[in-house]
Amino acid sequence: MTKITLNGREIEVDASKPLIAACEENGVDVPRYCYHPGLSPEGSCRICQVEVSEGGRPPRVVVSCRTPITEGMVVNTETPEAHETRRQCLEFLLKNHPLDCPICDKAGECTLQDYSFAEGQTEGKTEEPRRKLEKRMDLGDVIVLDQERCILCTRCVRYQEEVTKKPELTNAGLASNTYITTFGERPLTGNYQGNLADICPVGALTLKQFRFQARVWNLEKESSICGECSRGCSISAEVLRRNEVKRIRPLFDADVNKWWMCDTGRFAFEHFNDAERLTGGLVASGDNLLVTTTKDALARAAEVLGTGGKAAVVGSAWLSQEEAAALAALAGALGTKAVFVSPEANELKDDLLHTGDPAPNRRGLEELGLKAVSAADAAAAVAGAELAVLAGERVLAGLADENLGTAKLVTFDTGPCLAAGVEVCLPAPFHIEKVGTWLNVDGLERNLTVARKAPAGVEPLDRSLNTLHAALAGAGAQA
Amino acid sequence: MDMLISVLVILAKITCIFGGVITLAALTTLAERKVSAWIQFRHGPNRVGPWGILQPLADGVKFIYKEELVPDGANQVMFYLAPAMVAMPAMMGIAVLPFAAVSPLYQDTGPLAIANLDLSVLFILAFSGLSIYGVILGGWASNSKFSLLGALRASAQMISYELALLLSVAAILLMAGSANLVDIANDQQGSIFNWYIWKQPLAFLLFLIATFAETNRHPFDFAECEPELVAGFHTEYSSMRFALFFLGEYCAIIVMCAMTCTFFLGGFHVPFWADAPWFVQAGMFLAKICFFLFLFIWVRWTLPRFRFDQLMGLGWKTFLPLALLNLFVTGALVAAGVY
């Protein structure tokens, strides 16, 4: 550890990191555009300049992202000289930056906007026109590049070189004519392009899918866990007007996903906004399913399961530990053992984040003693039984292509079950709507939190299962 | 046959005169709102019909459709009866009002009036005295403090003003030597200077002011008195029952105006035209009534309300002695043969 003085405060910092990181860790906010903790520092934006005095020499203004920490360094971020230098740098950055904040999707989470506002940079001094470049450059399926907005921080270039190891972006041209482009205007490739939009400090790189979809200050951002593979990346689910998930972004998690996430997980949220969402109970009556309340449907489910007979209990790989335990207990009461449908491994495995296993809680379910079975085996078990409980998000989707026979089905899923033998359909929350625990591929606990409130009528699945279990036990005691 | 015709004639008179007066009462409510509006630089009701002339009709329809509320603990019978007890005596007074010296109707002798009583003055005063019972009962039966206070004030006010009213009328009766309204009117025919107003200015003033009090009009409307008692004795009334109170009040005003005309302004007689045809006489009578109706409304929107103790003091300590004095002086003059 090295001792330095930061804004008159004596602190001990890690000398292996750049000065700007030490400032951030000690609660001093230094503006930055090109610096990103996950990328190598470059020092191209010059906005992070602070006043540094070393070895008793007179202070000078240096870029804090490229300055190594030395013993006894005296750092001052707020002197008039530092402020003035930063302000002048900002003026250069804004010289060619178009004034289209009202249109720009980054507005509201744009650090250039924030710092211009803080420095009171309201009017430009130049009379020359701003440079004209490509406003809508298509960079493949995920990213759109607005070259005019780019401030040439080169975060994207370094990200492609250092994180994805696919150097597909570069800065071309010279001096004031520099611009960001791909080699030969080829589209970007890979499963990690979405992160470019996150790291871009301005609105130059934006997601095609999110383009003009919402203003970011209208989004409610709550943390959750990605459920697309067994890595369990921390995510921030961003909800518009309290119902529609508009965007998913990675949250920094030092142990799992750092700052990144894959595009598979990033764009897998359309099903959260499904209009066919089940928000109450459905009870079979003849050939039809009648809409009823969750409570009445639960009572009906207890009646169906109370009739006795050979039972099968099938969960999904998205069950939390708590739900799986409740399901296992229910299975015990029905005289069987719970299993879970294990989705097949996909081709998306890579050496960065994606594990190629779409079951986010496989490890946890197996620790609880639930057996992983294929969809065909699970369907055979259901078909061979008289009663069956199917529980968990996507359990019906997993069994959609299978023949479930004529067993009386009680299902807990986000949507309705239309199979032949269905008796009762009950609603279940999505994993972004519930509290629970997953164990990821490395055995790390991933804590699910409520990023979006489940619609009225949707009970937590573990509570529904426990209620059902208690009703069965009560009926057994009476008999 | 004669019997049938005379019954038909009386029915026709009742229909015309009664209907006419009721219509006049309805129009008076409109006039009240119009005049008050003019005094306050407003337009007044002008949406229903030309110049809002159908406004009373619209009000009537509205009253019919309003919910009838009966307060908890109200005396049901009295509460239902009171509006009729106010409206009916007021309308009874119409029966003896003479509209012309000679009735134009077939086989109908005598003046154009539903009934030509010898004691018609007494008849009107008796019935207008009865209407106070409706006010008192309505106020009492409502089971409301405001209504009860309004009713109490009405009774106290009635006693203190009825006396002055009667005593000033007594002076007129002395001069005319008859209690028949037709005789009183006939005594004033011819020149405008034959009107009793010139011979009895004090009685005119006392009678006029007493009629304001008698009909619960501003500045003596203590029985209603919105700022203090919400709406006084009819606070708890709604719908047609409230409308009946309203109608009764305006009928009473019309009857009182007609009496004022007959006592002091020559009644149905047209000045300087003793044998004018009946319709001119009736028109003259209506014109005089309308002038006094306008005066009632005009005064209402000009003067502030008196304090209740001022009203009582005025009645007992000023009007009563003045009316007595007037009666004595008139009696002496009549006895001396001057009048």
Place this chain on the structure above:
Amino acid sequence: MAIVKRKELSIGEKLYLPAIFRGLSMTFRQMFKKRVTRQYPEEPLPVNEVTRGQPRLAVNDDGTIRCVSCGLCEAACPAYAITIDGQETDRFIEREPERFDIDMLRCILCGFCEEACPKDAILMSDELELADFSREALIYDVERLKRPVSQLRPRLDYVYKVNERW
């Protein structure tokens, strides 16, 4: 504090009658003065560019809407009356409203949206009348809010004039 002794009234004043006649003559004269009531539906309210009526969206002369659905009016609206969804357009401004709803029952005509608008797209018009038979009908969508900019020009000029003072 001073003790005020009430003036003794003269006999004329005690009679009240002169005062009453003065009052009556005054009210009688009032009756012939000019009426101040405005007969509203026939006689519309005078409006000018200072009138802050209902907000309207300006449409350029070529029929395109000025709004870029930046959402600033939505954010500025203290009554949460505005709801905006954007969509991409081929025009220079890149984005235009797909949905722009103003709940006129919520709108308090404060003019914050006009003040927030960076594109002079939302302006307080001189339209003041608002009546319908359902709440839904009073949620105005883009088509009902559109007004040619020529119609809103006086207000626009006024807003610029006022802002110059700052």
